[in-house]
Amino acid sequence: MAEFAIGDADFLLDGRPFRILSGALHYFRVHPDLWADRIDKARRMGLNTVETYVPWNAHAPERGTFDLDGGLDLDRFLRLVAEAGMHAIVRPGPYICAEWDNGGLPTWLLRDPDVGVRAYEPRYLDAVREYLDQVYRVVVPHQVDRGGPVLLVQIENEYGAYGSDQRYLAELTRHTRAAGITVPLTTVDQPLDDMLAAGSIDGLHRTASFGSRAAERLAVLRAQQPTGPLMCSEFWCGWFDHWGAHHHTTSVEESAAELDALLAAGASVNIYMFHGGTNFGLTNGANDKGTYQPIVTSYDYDAPLDEAGNPTAKYHAFRDVIARYHKVPDSVPPPARPLPTPSTSLHEPISLLETPGAWETHDQLPAFDDLAPIPQLALARTRIDGEGPGVLVFGEIRDRVTVFLDGVRLGTLLREHHDQAIALPLTAGELTLLIEDLGRVDYGPRIGEPKGVIGGVHLHGRMLTDWEVRPIDTATLPDRYRGTTDGAEANGPLAGPVLVRGRLTVTESTDLFLDTAVWGKGLVWINGFLLGRYWRRGPQRTLYVPAPVVRAGANDVVVLELDTMPDPVVRCAPHALLGHTEA
Incomplete structure (x- = not known):
């Protein structure tokens, strides 16, 4: 058991100053058999905490359900964090943004156009309370004062950029406490006076989100909150990509310098993202500020740990910065190695x-x-x-x-x-x-x-x-081929919408990158697991296949091509190909 509290200038763990060195790692974007690996790599970079959102729509695709199995087993994820000797921050929303479909809000919630989203509105709040009760049943036993890893729980998410309904925030806070959450509660907003004021209430600890000009932005946060620890709870060290645009990267040197400035100022930090992972299935969100822009399948985010869980130059630079202020583990993860590049032809086209x-x-x-x-x-x-x-x-x-x-x-x-x-x-x-x-x-x-x-x-x-x-139930489409054998090859270009299949053979279970450059637009399943969308417009060219999905020997590949496929062949690349950058 331990006590975690907010002091006049610091977070306090059992009465002693404690700096949170956290990294964002979304369990729902990583295959569950790889959670322990990614958590361990966070520890070896020098972090002491792992942060995650909770996606309401993934856990509750229909009202009255709450899925905690497989890749949604939040209890298992928090246990693995604790077993690694790490702490945790949980951000359940109910709105999370996260470049996730509908910002995490379930579609069934909004069938009624009169439901007041992210506001003090009875029907919306009834559903939110049901959701939070399910989340907190998992989180409450994992709080630090009960011997678990959870230090902080966040209320809403960047609410000051959306609204200013103080009754709404107060009700979320009241219900969170009534559900048994005893650790400190936080909010996060961009460091602008109006957003910081609108997005929080008394009793909640304000934190900021930014990726540059750390000293200036911490000063804005301090002006809004004269006491308590400073924290950047979303230190943006990369960015996400849209279909039809370029692949976003950020300077390793500049990001490391900003992290150094944060730590030199005595602030706590949550690196967003430490490891981005993948928008598996059909889970990507979109932006629309006059033009609709859907987000790609990869959530690599140019993070310290890349989409396949390998350390990057940013990983080592951040580790060096952290080592100036805190002790870091002696060992580092091995560098990435080229992956196998098997190929196979596609067979048996079936028109959708x-x-x-x-x-x-x-x-x-x-x-x-x-x-x-x-x-x-x-x-x-x-x-x-x-x-x-x-x-x-x-x-x-x-x-x-x-x-x-x-x-x-x-x-x-x-x-x-x-x-x-x-x-x-x-x-x-x-x-x-x-x-x-x-x-x-x-x-x-x-x-x-x-x-x-x-x-x-x-x-x-x-x-x-x-x-x-x-x-179209995408979960059952691969079953169209159940019980069949490889028939004639799909010779020549294919016009969609068409389903085709192949068998990709590897000698051992391993990560793979499917190279979709010569396909059009569609979806891919490996052994029934929906990897996500591909689209020739880019920038993303490869789809990540996590090793736990891949079997030694033959692996079933099913492709739904919605446009045209000039060359119906499955090929693999030795590493990720995420597209051209702005530079």
Whole structure:
């Protein structure tokens, strides 16, 4: 048992000054069999604490459920932190941002447009209390005053950038205490006077988020909070990437210098990210500040520990900085080694338009959020009976729609291009739409907006009706091949949407990087595990495959190509290829 408290100038562990040297490591972005490895590498960099968000939507995809299995086993993660001799910070939101789909808020929560998001609103707060109760059942026994690793729990997340509802923050605080959380509670905001004032209340310890001008920003924090320890609880040492943009990196020397300035000022720190990991599956978020920008599958973040868990130059530079102020372990992790580069051809193309599945009938074309469960990929079809050419006009595309007429692909519309219409050479036949949610906005006022086609589809000024809709369950798509054997190779280029499969052989379980450069756009599964999205527009070119997913011998690869695949071959790269940088 230990006591952790906030003193006049320092954090106090059993009455003695304690500096938090933390690194962000999201358990939900790392395969659970690799948690212990990543935690140990944080310790060997000189950190004494691991911080994580908790993603509400991952744990509770439907109301009344709360998944704590496998990669969502927060209890196991905290036990591993403790076993490594480390402390922990838990940030349950309920909103987390984190470049995560919908900022962590579950889609079912927002089916009712009158629910007041991130505000003192009864329906929203009822759901939040249910969620926090589930999280705190796990966290309470792991608090430091009960012999566990947890030092701090955060209330909300950068709330001053969103709102200023003090009753809301007070209710989150009250419920957190009532649920048994006894460790100090914190908030985090960018170091601007208005945000720091709006994003916290008395009784919560304010911390800041920034990646540069440390001395200046700590001074702003101190002006808002005259006593207590200074802490940058999101020290941004890298950044995230959007599809169609460049790969973000930050200077090792400049980041190390800013970390040095923080520690020289006596501040505590949480490095965001220490290890970014991967947006496995369909979990990436998006930004929209006038133009919609979906986030890539990799969350490498140019962090000290790269996407595959290898130390970078930044790792060693940060370790050297920390060593000036605190003792660090003697050993460091080994450098990265080139990974195997097996390849295999892809076989047995199956058109997604022709695969069996249940179709639902709807008079009007529904938005995704009108369906249950809410899909992220769906087919919709109706018959049109016009004469001559025409123009198909959509209300709003969220986020990608490919149009087929009698099975012939006519084109694709993208939200980020503000596309709204497509020409039809004929207006008679079966019209099919392939609709894709590319990731829900995770920051700002567009959080919680519905997905799919919003406002229906018009032809010749008339709303199209009598739709059949087939939500695509991505979890079951690889099962289409269960019990089959390798058939004919997919010779030559493929036009999507098409499922293809292959068997990738390796001599031992190992990390891999799939090289998707000559594919178009789609999803990949290895042994039934959904790695995530690929897209030829980049910048990301490789998909990380964690070793626990890979078997010695043959490994089943299933690819859903939604666009075109000029070369249907699986290839691997010896290391990550995350794209061109701004420089």
